Amino acid sequence: xxxxxxxxxxxxxxxxxxxxxxxxxxxxxxxxxxxxxxxxxxxxxxxxxxxxxxxxxxxxxxxxxxxxxxxxxxxxxxxxxxxxxxxxxxxxxxxxxxxxxxxxxxxxxxxxxxxxxxxxxxxxxxxxxxxxxxxxxxxxxxxxxxxxxxxxxxxxxxxxxxxxxxxxxxxxxxxxxxxxxxxxxxxxxxxxxxxxxxxxxxxxxxxxxxxxxxxxxxxxxxxxxxxxxxxxxxxxxxxxxxxxxxxxxxxxxxxxxxxxxxxxxxxxxxxxxxxxxxxxxxxxxxxxxxxxxxxxxxxxxxxxxxxxxxxxxxxxxxxxxxxxxxxxxxxxxxxxxxxxxxxxxxxxxxxxxxxxxxxxxxxxxxxxxxxxxxxxxxxxxxxxxxxxxxxxxxxxxxxxxxxxxxxxxxxxxxxxxxxxxxxxxxxxxxxxxxxxxxxxxxxxxxxxxx
Numbered sequence: 001x002x003x004x005x006x007x008x009x010x011x012x013x014x015x016x017x018x019x020x021x022x023x024x025x026x027x028x029x030x031x032x033x034x035x036x037x038x039x040x041x042x043x044x045x046x047x048x049x050x051x052x053x054x055x056x057x058x059x060x061x062x063x064x065x066x067x068x069x070x071x072x073x074x075x076x077x078x079x080x081x082x083x084x085x086x087x088x089x090x091x092x093x094x095x096x097x098x099x100x101x102x103x104x105x106x107x108x109x110x111x112x113x114x115x116x117x118x119x120x121x122x123x124x125x126x127x128x129x130x131x132x133x134x135x136x137x138x139x140x141x142x143x144x145x146x147x148x149x150x151x152x153x154x155x156x157x158x159x160x161x162x163x164x165x166x167x168x169x170x171x172x173x174x175x176x177x178x179x180x181x182x183x184x185x186x187x188x189x190x191x192x193x194x195x196x197x198x199x200x201x202x203x204x205x206x207x208x209x210x211x212x213x214x215x216x217x218x219x220x221x222x223x224x225x226x227x228x229x230x231x232x233x234x235x236x237x238x239x240x241x242x243x244x245x246x247x248x249x250x251x252x253x254x255x256x257x258x259x260x261x262x263x264x265x266x267x268x269x270x271x272x273x274x275x276x277x278x279x280x281x282x283x284x285x286x287x288x289x290x291x292x293x294x295x296x297x298x299x300x301x302x303x304x305x306x307x308x309x310x311x312x313x314x315x316x317x318x319x320x321x322x323x324x325x326x327x328x329x330x331x332x333x334x335x336x337x338x339x340x341x342x343x344x345x346x347x348x349x350x351x352x353x354x355x356x357x358x359x360x361x362x363x364x365x366x367x368x369x370x371x372x373x374x375x376x377x378x379x380x381x382x383x384x385x386x387x388x389x390x391x392x393x394x395x396x397x398x399x400x401x402x403x404x405x406x407x408x409x410x411x412x413x414x415x416x417x418x419x420x421x422x423x424x425x426x427x428x429x430x431x432x433x434x435x436x437x438x439x440x441x442x443x444x445x446x447x448x449x450x
Contacts, residue, residue: 002084002086003085003252004082004083004086004100004149005081005083005409006081006082006083006084006248006252006267007008007036007079007081008076008079008204008244008247008248008426009079010075010079012073012079012244012247013067013078013079013240013244014066014070014220014239014240014243014244015066015071016064016065017063017064017065017066017236017237017239017240017243018059018062018063018211018236018239018242018243018248018274018275018278019059019061019062019063019064019236019239019279020235020239020270020274020277020344020345021059021060021062021232022056022060022061022062022177022303022348022354023062023277023278023281024345024348024435025281025300025352025354026348026352027060027348028231028318028319028344028345028347028348028411029306029319029344030304031223031246031316031317031319031334031344032316032317032450033316033319034308034313034314034315034316034317034434035397036450037317038260038318039450041198042054042058043227044316045057045316047217048214048217048218048223048224048225049224049343050122050123050125050126050128050224051126051231052060052122052125052126052246053119054121056232056233056236057231057232057233057393058065058232060129063072064226064236066118066380067118067121067242068272069205070117070118070121073121073147073150073303073357074114074117074240075376076086076106076107076256076286077105077106077107078099078240078244079108079244080102080105080241081101081105082099082100082245082248082249082377083099083100083101083376084097084098084099084100084412085098085099085100085101085372085375085376087375087376088372088375088376088392088395090322090375090394091371091375092392092395092396092399093399094395094396094398094399095398095399095402095403096180096394096395096398096403096404096405096406096407097254097404097405097406097407098311098391098395098409099249099252099254099256099406099408099409099410100376100391100409100410101225101241101244101245101248101272101408101409101410101411102234102378103241103410103411103413104378104380104381104411104412104413104414106143107146107166107360108142108143108146108173109138109139109142109381109413109414109416110142110143110381110412110413111238111268111271111412111413112139112140112142112143112144112267112413113143113146113147113235113237113412114237114238114240114241114271114399115143115228115233115264115267116140116144116146116226116228116337116380117147117148117150117350118237118379119131119144119147119152119226119234120144120147120148120151120153120226121147123151123153123224123226124152124153124163125337126224128153128222128223128224129154129222129223130152130153130154130155130156130220130222130224131144131153131154131155131217131223131224131225131226132155132156132208132213132214132216132217132223132224132225132226133145133152133155133156133213133226133227133228134155134158134159134184134206134210134212134213134227135159135160135163135170135174135209135228136159136160136161136163136209136264136329136337136339137155137163137167137170137381137382137383137418138159138167138170138171138173138174138417139161139169139170139228139381139383139413140228140417141157141174141181142170142173142174142231142252143178143228144157144175144176144179144228145157145173145175145176145177145179145206146228148177148178148179149177149178153178154178154179154180155174155179156178156179156180156181156182156213156216157173157174157180157181157182157213158183158184158186158192158209158212158213158216159171159181159183159209160183160184160201160203160204160205160208161183161184161185161202161204161357161375162203162204163204164183164184164204165183165270166182166367166420167417167418169417170417171213171366172416183204183411184204184208184211184212185202185208186208186211186212187211187320188212188216188408189212189213189215189216190215191208191211191215191310191311191312191330191419192211192212192278192413193310194278194312195208195421202328202397202405203328203339204328205226205310205311205313205327205328205339206265206285206339207262207309207310207325207326207327207328207339207340208310208311208312208319208338209310210227210309210310210311210315210330211310211311211313211314211315213225214310214314215312216427217315218314221449227337227345228265228267228406229264229266229267230266230267230309230318230339230341230344231263231343232343232344232345234343235266235267235270235343235346236273236398237315238267238270238271238274238279238300238326239271239275240269240271240273241272241410242272242273242274242275242276245272245275245276245408246275246276247358249408250444252294253325254406255406256276256286256406256407256408257285257286257287257405257407258286258287258288258289258391258394258406258407258408259272259273259276259283259286259287259288259407259408259409260274260288260289260291260391260395260407260408260409260410260411261288261290261291261387261409261410262290262291262292262384262385262386262410262412263290263292263298263299263337263342263346263357264292264296264337264339264344264383264386265293265339265341265342266290266342266343267343268345268383268384268410268412269288269290269346269355269410270343270345271387271410271412272408272409272410273288273355276288277349277354277355280354281354283319285303286418287356288354288356289356289358289390289394290342290350290354290355290356290358290389291340291358291359291360291386291387291389292337292357292359292360292363292420293337293356293359293360293361293386293387294359294360294434294435294437295361295362295363295433295434295435296321296323296327296337296339296340296359296431297343297434297435297440298321298323298340298341298356298357299321299338299342299346299347299350299357299359300357300358300403301323301359301435301437301440302321302323302340302341302342302444303321303322303444303447304319304320304321304347304351305317305319305322305447305449306319306326306447306450307322307340307341307447307448308325308448309325309326310325310429311325312323313448317448317450318341318344319344319347319349320341320343320344320349321341321342321350321351322341322342322433322439322444322447323340323341323440323443323444324330324340324443324444324445325340325341325447325448326340326443326446327340327440327443327445329399333381337383340443350436356443357375359389360386360389360390361432361434362382362430362431362432362433363430363432364389364432365382365385365426366382366422366425367389368385368388368389368419369382369385369388369389369391369415370390370420370425372392378411379414379415379416379419379422380411380413380414380415380416381412381413381414382411382415382418382421383413384410384411384412384413384436385415387409387410387411387412388409388411390409391407391409393445395407427446428433
């Protein structure tokens with residue numbers, strides 16, 4: 001029988017993270033201080049980050065050593081399996097070879113612990129007792145709560161209100177691991193109170209939740225801030241996914257022609273694709289596709305501009321594709337993709353034409369998710385179901401063209417705590433929403449002028 005999954009032994013967990021900044025043809029422009037609009041320095045970031053992570057944020061070294069304590073924690077679930085989706089291939093009648101790297105095997109059920117673990121470790125080592133963070137659908141918050149429990153760090157999570165209400169079991173998971181969870185916007189912070197004054201029924205957004213978490217962290221000497229996507233060091237940590245996948249493709253005697261990842265901030269896409277993109281930069285034929293919702297079309301309809309990473313304007317300005325820092329997308333179930341901007345590294349690669357982007361409405365996404373669940377057995381999270389949709393479409397194109405391509409996508413998390421989304425889809429309650437051009441232009445008109 002042909003292999004369905006390729007599993008590596010613990011001894012093949014990568015011992016170094018790959019830093020794509022060593023190989024990019026153009027590096028992102030530097031982040032700017034929100035007050036002075038000058039490039040930020042280490043001292044500016046030291047208010048909310050440990051110096052070890054600040055060093056990783058600016059490093060252009062190709063390889064960054066993974067600490068032994070982090071490797072021991074990774075061994076709870078890494079290496080993750082690479083699956084050949086043979087049942088899906090058969091259902092689609094495609095000559096394509098479809099593979100998926102399954103990150104849902106982590107204790108938190110997603111790829112997010114790949115960075116929450118090292119972030120908790122470095123903060124603990126720096127003497128930090130408490131971490132404040134935000135979360136959309138709850139995957140990042142639960143991953144940070146898990147990491148805090150493993151390293152003895154208290155965690156407070158500001159969870160986007162619409163997801164807080166849609167996904168109570170994510171909140172319960174965070175609290176089980178010892179975290180304190182607030183529905184954002186809250187009355188706890190000045191940023192949250194300002195939002196509630198203008199819109200008492202605000203569904204919240206990642207930008208708002210980030211403002212609250214940053215304000216919390218900056219106001220206490222024992223507290224730092226942790227982010228689950230966007231920043232360079234976060235994308236760096238996620239490259240364990242792609243590094244393992246490269247080794248697994250070697251064992252399979254194959255190599256991907258197309259790599260697909262869903263994209264909100266960019267950590268999922270970066271994790272699976274960055275190690276392979278090094279080959280593309282050096283001349284290998286390869287397509288990388290970032291997939292986003294039509295309700296939050298950052299890459300496909302945003303502008304490549306300097307913008308704040310949060311709604312209140314507390315964070316540094318980053319050069320990225322953005323819809324505007326006060327953009328509030330509708331409450332779709334893919335809460336982890338409801339972010340107004342993309343990682344500067346992902347944005348620069350898209351701007352330089354090294355990656356592609358496409359957007360899908362949520363009903364098409366859930367249609368593909370059901371097909372995947374009914375063939376491969378795993379119920380995907382709503383976020384990563386976007387990657388499933390794009391991979392299915394790539395495979396159908398291979399069928400039409402009679403081409404035998406290898407397609408790899410990152411199945412970044414399971415959907416077993418997102419079943420209300422599936423219930424809504426099965427009951428016909430989900431509606432598609434394409435954000436109006438005039439609303440996008442309105443949000444973009446309020447971008448800071450530099």
